[in-house]
Amino acid sequence: xxxxxALIKKEFFQIIRDPSSIMIAFVMPLxxxxxxxxxxxxxxxxxxxxxxxxxxxxxxxxxMRSFDTSKYxxxxxxxxxxxxxxxxxxxxxxxFVVIPNDxxxxxxxxxxxxxxxxxxxxEVNLSNYIKSYxxxxxxxxxxxxxxxxxxxxxxxNTQIRYWYNQDINSxxxxxxxxxxxxxxxxxxxxxxxxxxxxxxxxxxxxxLSTRITKLEIIASKYIPYFILGMLSxxxxxxxxxxxxxxxxxxxxxxxxxxxxxxxxxxxxxxxLISSNFKDQFLASQxxxxxxxxxxxxxxxxxxxxxxxxxxxxSITTIIPTRYxxxxxxxxxxxxxxxxxxxxxxxxxxxxxxxxxxxxxKNTKTRIQ
Amino acid sequence: xxxxxxxxxITKIFNEDIKALDNLCLNIKRGLITGIVGADSAGKTTLLRxxxxxxxxxxxxxxxxNLDPVEQRDxxxxxxxxxxxxxxxxxxLSVIENLELYAKLKELPLSEKENTFExxxxxxxxxxxxxxxxxxxxxxxxxKLGLACALLGSPELLVLDEPSxxxxxxxxxxxxxxxxxxxxxNTTTIWSTSYLDxxxxxxxxxxxxxxxxxxxxxxxxxxxxSKDFQKSVIELxxxxxxxxxxxxKDFELKENSIKxxxxxxxxxxxxxxxxxxxxxxxxIKKGEIFGLLGPNGAGKSTSFKMMCGLIKPTSGSAKxxxxxxxxxxxxxxxxxxxxxxxxxxxxxxxxAQNLDFFASVYGLTGEKKEEEIKKMVExxxxxxxxxxxxxxxxxxxxxxxxxxxxIMHKPPVLFLDEPTSGVDPIARMxxxxxxxxxxxxGVSVMVTTHFMDEAEYCDxxxxxxxxxxxxxxTPFELKEKVxxxxxxxxxxxxxxxxQKNE
Numbered sequence: 001x002x003x004x005x006a007l008i009k010k011e012f013f014q015i016i017r018d019p020s021s022i023m024i025a026f027v028m029p030l031x032x033x034x035x036x037x038x039x040x041x042x043x044x045x046x047x048x049x050x051x052x053x054x055x056x057x058x059x060x061x062x063x064m065r066s067f068d069t070s071k072y073x074x075x076x077x078x079x080x081x082x083x084x085x086x087x088x089x090x091x092x093x094x095x096f097v098v099i100p101n102d103x104x105x106x107x108x109x110x111x112x113x114x115x116x117x118x119x120x121x122x123e124v125n126l127s128n129y130i131k132s133y134x135x136x137x138x139x140x141x142x143x144x145x146x147x148x149x150x151x152x153x154x155x156x157n158t159q160i161r162y163w164y165n166q167d168i169n170s171x172x173x174x175x176x177x178x179x180x181x182x183x184x185x186x187x188x189x190x191x192x193x194x195x196x197x198x199x200x201x202x203x204x205x206x207x208l209s210t211r212i213t214k215l216e217i218i219a220s221k222y223i224p225y226f227i228l229g230m231l232s233x234x235x236x237x238x239x240x241x242x243x244x245x246x247x248x249x250x251x252x253x254x255x256x257x258x259x260x261x262x263x264x265x266x267x268x269x270x271x272l273i274s275s276n277f278k279d280q281f282l283a284s285q286x287x288x289x290x291x292x293x294x295x296x297x298x299x300x301x302x303x304x305x306x307x308x309x310x311x312x313x314s315i316t317t318i319i320p321t322r323y324x325x326x327x328x329x330x331x332x333x334x335x336x337x338x339x340x341x342x343x344x345x346x347x348x349x350x351x352x353x354x355x356x357x358x359x360x361k362n363t364k365t366r367i368q
Numbered sequence: 369x370x371x372x373x374x375x376x377x378i379t380k381i382f383n384e385d386i387k388a389l390d391n392l393c394l395n396i397k398r399g400l401i402t403g404i405v406g407a408d409s410a411g412k413t414t415l416l417r418x419x420x421x422x423x424x425x426x427x428x429x430x431x432x433x434n435l436d437p438v439e440q441r442d443x444x445x446x447x448x449x450x451x452x453x454x455x456x457x458x459x460x461l462s463v464i465e466n467l468e469l470y471a472k473l474k475e476l477p478l479s480e481k482e483n484t485f486e487x488x489x490x491x492x493x494x495x496x497x498x499x500x501x502x503x504x505x506x507x508x509x510x511x512k513l514g515l516a517c518a519l520l521g522s523p524e525l526l527v528l529d530e531p532s533x534x535x536x537x538x539x540x541x542x543x544x545x546x547x548x549x550x551x552x553x554n555t556t557t558i559w560s561t562s563y564l565d566x567x568x569x570x571x572x573x574x575x576x577x578x579x580x581x582x583x584x585x586x587x588x589x590x591x592x593x594s595k596d597f598q599k600s601v602i603e604l605x606x607x608x609x610x611x612x613x614x615x616x617k618d619f620e621l622k623e624n625s626i627k628x629x630x631x632x633x634x635x636x637x638x639x640x641x642x643x644x645x646x647x648x649x650x651x652i653k654k655g656e657i658f659g660l661l662g663p664n665g666a667g668k669s670t671s672f673k674m675m676c677g678l679i680k681p682t683s684g685s686a687k688x689x690x691x692x693x694x695x696x697x698x699x700x701x702x703x704x705x706x707x708x709x710x711x712x713x714x715x716x717x718x719x720a721q722n723l724d725f726f727a728s729v730y731g732l733t734g735e736k737k738e739e740e741i742k743k744m745v746e747x748x749x750x751x752x753x754x755x756x757x758x759x760x761x762x763x764x765x766x767x768x769x770x771x772x773x774x775i776m777h778k779p780p781v782l783f784l785d786e787p788t789s790g791v792d793p794i795a796r797m798x799x800x801x802x803x804x805x806x807x808x809x810g811v812s813v814m815v816t817t818h819f820m821d822e823a824e825y826c827d828x829x830x831x832x833x834x835x836x837x838x839x840x841x842t843p844f845e846l847k848e849k850v851x852x853x854x855x856x857x858x859x860x861x862x863x864x865x866x867q868k869n870e
Contacts, residue, residue: 002472002475003473003475005472006468006472006473007469007473009469010458010461010465010469013458013460013465014458014460014461017460017461017501018460201454201458201459202452202453202454202455202456203454203456203457203458205422205450205452205456206450206451206455206456206457206470206517206518207456207473208422208445209420209422209445209448209449209450209527210445210470210473210474211442211445211446211473211474211475212473213442366421366422366423366424367417367422367423
C-alpha cells in the first residue's frame with residue numbers, strides 16, 4: 001500500500017509540474033466548449049427568402065409585413081422572376097415563395113388558393129426549413145387577416161410543443177453531448193501519454209526492478225488521472241451550467257456517478273493504447289484516431305445511431321461515449337430517468353471492467 | 369568463492385535474425401566488481417537485462433543469486449539495485465523526491481531512511497541541490513543520483529548499464545569511488561561500459577563481441593597499464609588496421625588565404641547572473657585540431673553553440689573564415705560542418721535518404737550531388753546500409769553517417785560536439801583517422817570529448833572549467849605543466865588546482 005501511495009504521489013508531482021496534463025484537463029475542454037457554444041449552431045438564424053407577389057391586391061400588404069417581421073426569415077421582394085431565379089442560382093437566397101395572381105380572389109371565392117415554394121435542394125438542412133417556415137407564416141397571417149371569416153375553421157388544429165427543450169435551442173443538447181466527447185478526449189489523452197512516457201524516459205526499467213507489482217503500476221496510473229478527470233468534469237459542468245446557462249434538470253450525484261464509470265472506461269482505453277506504444281508521439285496520434293474519431297462519429301451526437309447502417313450500429317455498442325452521450329443528454333434536459341441511468345451505467349461498467357482487464361493483460365513487465 | 373550469477377548457454381535473437389546473445393556462458397563471482405566491455409552492439413545491455421529478468425532468453429539457463437530471474441523475479445528484485453541506461457530518474461521530481469520514491473518502492477525501513485539519505489547526499493555532494501529537479505542537474509550529478517537510487521536498500525547485486533556515457537573523467541572517478549565505498553562488502557557489481565580506462569580498474573573484466581564472450585578474467589592479464597590494456601582489448605575484438613582514410617584522396621578544399629578560420633574574441637554568455645561562458649578568446653589555425661575539454665556543465669556546449677550561431681553571445685564576437693557569425697550568420701554557417709551531441713539524423717529515413725537530404729540542404733544539386741554522395745558512401749563504407757533506416761544502425765555507423773553528412777559540402781571548418789559518446793574503441797579509432805586526414809587537408813576542427821585518449825589526438829587543447837579557460841596548450845604542454853603521466857591525470861590536477869585558487 002505504501003508503495004502505491006508513493007507512486008500516486010509521484011504521479012501528482014508530475015501532473016503539477018508538467019503543464020501539459022493541466023492543459024489537457026482544463027484548457028482544452030474550455031476551448032472545445034467555446035467552439036461548441038459559439039461555433040456550432042444547428043438552428044439557422046434567418047433563412048434568406050425571395051418573395052414574388054404576382055397578386056397585387058392591397059389586402060396582401062399585411063402578408064408582406066408578416067414575412068418582413070418574421071424572426072425566422074429575411075425576405076427580399078423581387079419585381080421579376082428572372083432576377084429571383086438568378087439570385088437563387090448564385091446562392092443569394094435559399095429559396096423563394098411566389099404568390100400567384102389569383103391568390104386573394106381564390107380565397108374570396110372560397111376556392112383553394114395556391115402558393116409556390118421553391119427551395120435550393122443542394123442545402124438539405126436549409127431546404128427543410130424553407131419547406132416549413134413560409135407555410136406557417138402564411139397560416140398565421142391568414143388566421144389573423146380579414147379573410148379568416150371566409151372559410152370555416154380547419155377541422156383539425158395541431159399545436160406543437162417542444163418538451164424538454166422549449167426554446168428548441170440546440171445548445172441545450174449539443175453542449176451536454178459535447179461534454180461526453182470532451183471527457184472522452186480528456187480521459188484518453190491523460191493516460192495515453194503516461195505509460196509511453198515511462199518507457200521512453202527509461203524510468204519503467206528502474207521501476208520494474210523494484211518490488212513493485214503490475215497491479216500497483218496500473219492502479220497508480222488509474223487513480224491520479226481519475227481524480228484529475230473528475231475535477232475536469234466538474235469544471236466543465238460548471239462552465240456549461242453557470243457560465244453558458246444551460247439548464248440542468250437532473251441530479252448532480254447521478255451525473256458524477258455515471259461520469260465516474262465513463263472515465264473508468266476512457267482512462268482504460270488510454271492506458272491500453274499507452275501500454276502498446278512505447279513512443280509518446282505514436283501513442284497520442286493513435287489516441288486521436290482510434291479513440292476520439294469513432295467517439296465523435298459513432299456516439300450518436302453528430303449522427304443519429306438509428307440511421308446508421310446495421311454494421312455501424314453494432315460497432316457503436318462497444319463505444320463507451322455512446323452510452324455517456326445518451327445518458328448525459330437526458331440527464332441535462334429531462335432529469336434523472338432511472339431506466340436510462342441504469343441501462344447506460346451497466347454497459348459502461350461492463351466496458352470499463354473489460355478494458356481494465358485487457359490493460360492488465362497487456363501491460364508488459366519485460367522487454368519483448 | 370561462490371557465483372552470484374551463473375549463465376549457461378543462453379541465446380537471444382531479436383527480430384528473427386539479430387543474434388544479441390549467442391550461446392553464452394559466464395560465471396560472475398560474488399563480492400567483486402565485474403566490468404562488461406564491448407562494442408555498442410555486442411549485446412551488453414541484453415546480457416544485463418537477461419541477468420535481471422527483464423528479458424527472457426530464447427535458450428539456456430540463468431541463475432542470479434541462486435534464483436531464476438524469470439520465475440522468481442519479484443524475489444530477485446528485492447536483492448537488486450539496477451540503474452538503466454538513462455539513469456531511471458524522474459526529471460520532474462526533485463533530488464529528494466526521487467530518493468523518497470525509490471526508498472518507498474524498495475521498502476526501505478523508515479528508521480534507516482534518514483541515515484541512508486544523509487550518507488548518500490553527503491557522498492554525492494547533492495545536499496545543496498536537494499530541492500532541484502533531476503532534469504536540471506548536470507550529467508555527472510544525474511548519474512550520481514541514479515546510482516544513489518540504485519544503492520537504496522543495500523542490494524546484494526548492483527547492475528549498472530553504461531552509467532558513464534557522456535560523463536567527464538572526474539565524475540567517472542567519483543562514481544567508481546561511490547560504488548566501492550557505499551556498497552556492502554559482499555555486494556556484487558556488474559558494470560557495463562565503453563570506456564576502456566574504466567574497465568582497467570574493475571576486479572574482473574568481461575569482454576564481449578557479437579553476443580559472445582571473448583575474454584573473462586582479471587584486467588591485469590590483458591595489460592599492465594591502460595594503454596596496454598586497450599591494445600589487447602582491441603586486438604581481441606579483431607584488431608584495428610589503420611588504413612589510410614579515403615578522404616585524403618578525394619577531399620579537396622577551395623583555396624583560401626585565411627590564417628585563422630575560427631576566431632573567438634572575448635566571447636561571453638550570461639543567463640541571469642550566471643556566467644555560462646566567461647571571456648573566452650581563442651584562434652584556431654588552418655588544419656588544426658582544437659579540443660575543448662572540461663567537466664559536464666563547464667560551458668563547452670554553450671561555447672560551441674555560440675560559435676555556430678545557434679546561441680547569441682551576450683558580448684564578444686566569433687568569426688568563421690573572417691565572417692562575423694552574429695552579424696552574418698547565413699554566410700558564416702555555410703563554412704561550417706557541424707556534428708551535434710545527439711545524432712541529428714532522421715531516424716525513419718534510410719541512409720541514402722539522409723545523405724540525399726543533407727546534400728540538398730547544403731545546396732548541392734544534380735550531378736554534383738550524386739557524385740558527392742557516391743564518394744561519401746565509398747569513403748565511409750556505407751554501401752551495405754543504404755536501404756536501412758538510420759535508427760536501426762549501430763552507434764558507430766550512425767556516427768560515420770553523421771560525419772559524412774557534415775562534410776559533404778566540403779566545409780573549411782568542422783565542429784564536433786562529443787561525437788564519440790558511447791561509441792566503442794574501434795569505431796572511435798576509425799572515426800579519428802578520418803578526422804586526422806581532414807585536418808591534413810586543411811580543415812580546422814573544433815571538438816569536445818570526454819575520452820582522454822582522444823584528447824591526445826588534438827593539436828591543441830583548451831581546458832574549460834566553470835565557464836572559463838583554465839589552461840591551453842598542446843597535450844604534451846598540459847601534461848608537463850602539472851607533471852602528469854597521462855591526460856586523465858593532467859585533467860584532474862589542473863581542475864583541482866583551479867579549484868584551490870578560487
